[in-house]
Amino acid sequence: MDGSKEKIILNVGGIRHETYCSTLRTFPGTKLCSLTEPNASTLYDYNPTTKEFFFDRSAQLFGYVLSYYRTKHLHCPVDTCRSVLEEELAFWEISDAQLAPCCWLKLTNKDSQPEEFNVWDENEHADDQCLIVQVERRDFSWRARWQPKIWSIFEKPFSSLSAKCLAIISLLFIIGIVIIFCEETKAQYEYSAANLTIFGHSNVIHSIHEPYYHQAPYLLHLELFCVLWFTFEFSMRFFFCPDKKKFLRNPLNVADFLSLFPVYIELFTAEQIQKMPSLALWLGFVRVVYLLKLLKIFKLIETPLILRVLSYTLKSIIREICFLLMILAFETLFFGSLFFYSELLGIHSSYRADLHFTDINICFWWALITLTTVGYGDIIPLTIFGQVMAAFAAIFGMLTIIIPIPIFLVKFKGYYATAITKQKLKMSKKQ
């Protein structure tokens, strides 16, 4: 028997693997290749009786390592975890860059989840960790002792009974201010309507005096009462907040802050408003921030898992949504312009149609309403040219609605699977 056909026995974890020395010499510089050298029996755990080299490693993966020497392609089983594979390859002194692309694919697809696993985790516990840090540098002062408790009462409606009561009181105030807001619109509407009658249709004068804006005082006083509560609540939350920067970065808190001012301004500038009444409309406009307070209701509901994932997904596809909005904006400009010229050219060649739009901005408005398939029907193409453009706009709009669905779906499914596993892991650890 010639040297190239010389056999070598490798006992890896009790399983005997047998191969030719020539096979092991395929990749010089690796641990297995060095076994074929004369001094191998002294370097490694060699049993002269059974003529075996013994290695205390996993027998299963060694089969793949040996196949690599035989076929020159490194594959791995589908159920191998990346870390296990890396450890084994490192032991046998093989680079994991040698892995075949098909197996690389299998490994990366699986690994995408554990990565998100941790991101998800940090996100969730950020709030608690922030509290813990606070606790560690405790100075036994009055503020340090009470701060976490008061913060919990105001921010975590399910933490205690008093927190629950406070949340319900706060909610009633929010509903109250929304009703007051709706009532206040009546005076603003009447002022605008009277204004319009005088200036817009000058020949029909309904009221002899110039219209002036007058809000019922009881509404303003009720509003003031609510806002005083919100001022108290906001001060407490800001004062006892563990992380001021994070607090101010939350858009809902900014809205809370802004919503404190309109009623004060209106009360202090009542005189000026009589003279410059459009200010009242602007103050009304700013009051829309009251409605943002309604979003706090979602805090009172223990949000189901699926919706928490949804909001996380929304954050992660914010760039894609922006991109699609830009495409929608481009389509609006493009189809609006085409519509404008199509209608003008159509009108020029036929005497059937009227001009039903006043400038190109109205065409852009028409294009957006058609692309979103709302289709109010206030602006409608009257010529064949315009109808063809409108048909294209409607079809493109339809496609633009369909396109974001798969993106959203793919991202959502990934996060959802991770979140479900996470939750189960948590539950099994509690047991």
Add this chain to the structure above:
Amino acid sequence: MDGSKEKIILNVGGIRHETYCSTLRTFPGTKLCSLTEPNASTLYDYNPTTKEFFFDRSAQLFGYVLSYYRTKHLHCPVDTCRSVLEEELAFWEISDAQLAPCCWLKLTNKDSQPEEFNVWDENEHADDQCLIVQVERRDFSWRARWQPKIWSIFEKPFSSLSAKCLAIISLLFIIGIVIIFCEETKAQYEYSAANLTIFGHSNVIHSIHEPYYHQAPYLLHLELFCVLWFTFEFSMRFFFCPDKKKFLRNPLNVADFLSLFPVYIELFTAEQIQKMPSLALWLGFVRVVYLLKLLKIFKLIETPLILRVLSYTLKSIIREICFLLMILAFETLFFGSLFFYSELLGIHSSYRADLHFTDINICFWWALITLTTVGYGDIIPLTIFGQVMAAFAAIFGMLTIIIPIPIFLVKFKGYYATAITKQKLKMSKKQ
């Protein structure tokens, strides 16, 4: 050879695994560690000839257990069932909390289905089980003997020929009463129209006498005939129902019960209706419950599997749907308010536009119709400010339609896969 390099042979189910004693001492307190103790040969099945410890366990999973001692990471093959793994780890006295996160993920993802497996099952057979329980406490009375048969005739249209006939008769009555219902609307319409002519446009009087509500007697008699049948049917079903509580919790049965009254009330209060005719409209309104009877048609169709899964999915995402409806409500309030002020401000700065809405409620109505992309076109922004708001509302509406799709899809797919397997299992057991 020093002690740390002392080898140990483990014959697990016939396969020889070999390792160093030092490796087994990695995790003290486990069964494998105790093998390295001096008295191990007496405690365990030790063969002095072959110097092997014999364990009658699965050889495949033991490879992973041994790797745990070598690398300190516990992994498992992707195709292992959770119960198998737990049993093996318990035998080797290793906690399954040691499992690496990547393998934990693999196990939980797979296990999500068998859990739902059973839920699904209970749901399906609840109806039959309820009957069986009934049968067990049989008292050989007349009612006990006939109850299941009559119940089947009225509730399970495919159980017998008489049940089928009864279902068809019942269906004809339902179709009949729906047609009668539509015919009755004519008298109600005429009464309302006449009413409107007198009060609404007082200068044009079409009829000298005050309009009065008069339903054709033959319609009421036909309706009475149908309702007598439904009264009989409902009584029988209620009397022979095995579980009265469950029967009354079904909204369809409540609708059945309510649908018995309108015609009786109308007949007994014919005099009063002449004097207080809006009562007739309310009685007509209540008759809409007749239409709910149409849902019974779905009982006559052997529902395909996919739709049964669909209804189950719908029940399971009821919380998510509520959440999304709340978001829709919030968007309606928000965009409605913005639209209100945008239009008022736009009108104030330009003299071009009319006021085409009367209060903020109309703006909320506009917002909802725009968000759902229905877009009737009755209320339309006339100023640039309002059009920008409308554009945002249309885009947000589009996104709100797209968002629930992935949630629904993910849940549906899970249940569908389980239901398909379930059905196949049932079929293979029948064979």
Add this chain to the structure above:
Amino acid sequence: MDGSKEKIILNVGGIRHETYCSTLRTFPGTKLCSLTEPNASTLYDYNPTTKEFFFDRSAQLFGYVLSYYRTKHLHCPVDTCRSVLEEELAFWEISDAQLAPCCWLKLTNKDSQPEEFNVWDENEHADDQCLIVQVERRDFSWRARWQPKIWSIFEKPFSSLSAKCLAIISLLFIIGIVIIFCEETKAQYEYSAANLTIFGHSNVIHSIHEPYYHQAPYLLHLELFCVLWFTFEFSMRFFFCPDKKKFLRNPLNVADFLSLFPVYIELFTAEQIQKMPSLALWLGFVRVVYLLKLLKIFKLIETPLILRVLSYTLKSIIREICFLLMILAFETLFFGSLFFYSELLGIHSSYRADLHFTDINICFWWALITLTTVGYGDIIPLTIFGQVMAAFAAIFGMLTIIIPIPIFLVKFKGYYATAITKQKLKMSKKQ
């Protein structure tokens, strides 16, 4: 060593498995249990030297079989094909009903595809097989020899050059008749418009004579020319069709047949049409079948795989689509009725609104247009009650659009994966 601890060695395909006899006695009546009986060594291939029972079977699956005896739970590896498992279990005399539910799930999920695999195949080749059958019972007559060739020329546009030419000629005739059809509508429109002027608005008489329907003769002659071609084509296809029944069951062929008559009837009954002109409108209405011929264009395009799967999926979810249309019909009736009464009640309580609908049918029409989110805006709720109903209708419509998507998607994905594999298999067999 006591009898219960007696060991037995099983050499399955060269791999030695070792266990206790007591373990094998767990399931009496199976092949492995019978090995523990005294006469086993004569019944099976027993090697007295090595004290092994030899079985020439797969060693891998035997590990799972042995685990079944040890743990009383039968599992299987995820990568096992059902047929392999069944064969092995049959050999070892174990029923496959013993398989654990988790593994059952794995097996069935995988097997769903190969089943559809064959359905798909039959569907595809049905056409060719039908031809082959025809060929086998050949009678060497003139018809038998020419039939397949002529059939190919008329039905398979890609089979030969002459078939391609014929397809293009046929297509030109189809486009021609569609243009003629559109031209003919003008005379019908003018007749209807004149008719309406006289009867509808009797005080304004534009034409002294009674309007009469008059189609330009050249159009009828051109149409006749096209229809003569279609008559020839249809006769040929019907005469040389290998399977007359299947031919007539195809709706497109029925449309072809019906499209032959309108022009003949119009020409032969020209006199009667002058007297009874609504007949002309009905003949025009029937001519819409000409448009169905346009669907033949899809035959000229080599349909991409994905669309063939789509049409197959559509066929398989026809029941689900019907179900959903029934739900849509129910919603239409329900919301239409609610809308009717809401508006009447709203009008009754306020004097602001007009009656803008004439009967309940118009309300059903409104409901459907709102549910499909088309929203023409011809019927609009004018009272708060009606607007609330409309809001619910719009939201339910939105949900009804979203619901069918997952059903469709799940079915489509299954068929698509199968079709892709099928195509690859075909290609690899051609090589």
Add this chain to the structure above:
Amino acid sequence: MDGSKEKIILNVGGIRHETYCSTLRTFPGTKLCSLTEPNASTLYDYNPTTKEFFFDRSAQLFGYVLSYYRTKHLHCPVDTCRSVLEEELAFWEISDAQLAPCCWLKLTNKDSQPEEFNVWDENEHADDQCLIVQVERRDFSWRARWQPKIWSIFEKPFSSLSAKCLAIISLLFIIGIVIIFCEETKAQYEYSAANLTIFGHSNVIHSIHEPYYHQAPYLLHLELFCVLWFTFEFSMRFFFCPDKKKFLRNPLNVADFLSLFPVYIELFTAEQIQKMPSLALWLGFVRVVYLLKLLKIFKLIETPLILRVLSYTLKSIIREICFLLMILAFETLFFGSLFFYSELLGIHSSYRADLHFTDINICFWWALITLTTVGYGDIIPLTIFGQVMAAFAAIFGMLTIIIPIPIFLVKFKGYYATAITKQKLKMSKKQ
């Protein structure tokens, strides 16, 4: 022991497999069958001591090969890569066409990804490769040295600071020309409006002189300034482009080229435009190509991966989209015709309705607007017949929107998974 029961031991990579000679004779002509021939011991590596044939191959897959001889079905483990399997089967002289369909499915499903893997790659680097090729045939001329640098400055905004500046300047010019374009529409609108007043409503003459088109000169000069910049930019990019053909095949470059002309033509033909003013409208229409320049903004944004995949997916489903547009076109023709005759027949039988459409083209327009669920409400069915048709059109439209979603989704998911893996591979190679 008879010859058929003669056993043979195969040592494959150290693992002993044992079987009967008769089993190996199942498939004559294969390597394993030849082992049973008398001269096998000389042909193969036979160890007379242990009576084993030694093969230096993977032991794992050999189990499946041996099972093939035992059961006559060739299966493979789910985690086998196709190339590994093919190599092993080739060694044992077995055709891979023998693979069972279930395993074939597993292999092909997995392999679909690596194929796309490479397509994706070529697509991405095409641009760079083209540059490299250019560099290789360098001739040390002035052009050869500067060409890649200038090309980078104009085409790759992130390659250098000067490129970034140039991109921003170019973007400002584009925004400038779009604003100029919008301003220019005003003169065109006024001309058209004046034109319409004279010819359309001849009895009301607002202006004594014939309306003439007059563009403000400062707008034309500003536009000329922008276009001069674009002329310079386009010349540079065309001159230094490495591949002229590819450059001209890009539709955006063609649009760039076309956008250079309108302003020159308008300036040089100012006299003619006064006489033939519809030319001005046409020149305005052509200016819409300015808007296409806005698409260059997307080049400035580093496109997120998901959107690159999206555009690639869109390209790959272009045929399916065309097919669906054809179906939409067919539905438009079909429902438009049905609507036309339904309304005419409805009008004929009742005297309630007006004719609100003028020809069948308007019906086609109506059909498309209903099918896309835009629903302007300009054309509305007034008869029961027409409303039934409209209901069907609305439902079919809804289904036509839902149908493309799964196609798009399935394709998108495939490409997305591949792209994610690709990116990870790239990153891990950079490390």
